[in-house]
Amino acid sequence: MDCAEIKKYFDDYVLGEIDPEIEIQINEHLLICPNCKDEIKELENLTVIFKNDKKFSPPEAVYKRIKNQLLIHRKPRSFTPVFAKRMLYLAASFFLGMVMMRTIDILLTEGKQERPAPEFKYETKSRLPFSDTVQFSPAPPKNLAQI
């Protein structure tokens, strides 16, 4: 490649966006052509001006502003239709479950025959006939300790 042809790729070469095959040809050309070498140097100087330039950072207040903006835009959580729908499904399934359980219970009890109520025989102790006389057991002697 001659100078005119190779100069078309100088920008890409300096910016690191060159195809490796062309890059080799440029590198070889630069070894023998002082004019192109100077031009490349000039371009590299131009890019260095920007690349070495300091980056600006946003002040801390910016993030606070963003947070405030988000608080303004944030809507309070409301009773949404989706939530209502879910609650309705939950209640319906609970009710259905109860009905099914009751139905099963009825079906099971209906299938069984009624048993006769067991007869309980209470054996009452023979009571003493009512009498006015009350039998007392003899009281222990008062001077039990002295005996």
Added chain:
Amino acid sequence: MDYNVLEPFVLYRLFKDNGDEKAFTTLYEKFSKGLFNYLVRLIGDWHYAEDILVETFTKLANSNLDNRGSLKAWLYRVATNKAYKFLRKNRIEMCTPMEIVSDNSNPNETEIIKKIETQKLLDRLPEIYRSVVVLKFYERMSYQEIAETLCIPLGTVKSRMHEAIKSLRRLVSSLGFCKVK
């Protein structure tokens, strides 16, 4: 969980689905610096750059994005559109305001002069060239990434870059810039 190792889109979903504020903060920390620098360089005004940065992240929080494409490219695209809109409405004189160099740090005089000089160069470029130059030189994006970010064909990125460099070379020689040796 270390949020810094998570993909930007995972962080975004964590914020959107679970309201995880830490995820949003991590996203902000990841992209705000580059985005802010890009905006300052593009519009040449520190305060308006702040406003656009706030608008961009608010839009991110209120949007419902799917995982197609890059989140970084989306952020830069939104910021670029807002910056172009601002520049169209406010055809302000790009005279490199001093506030642009009023950074938190205390740079010495040569650094301030250098900052003004580079911004002067950028301000004299048409906006479409300026955005490509800033993305390439400051954000170190590849041509492909620039094309994705600005939604323009790769060939357009290349041609804009070549035109921008041509203009910059002319400006450097006409303004008598100090060259970095």
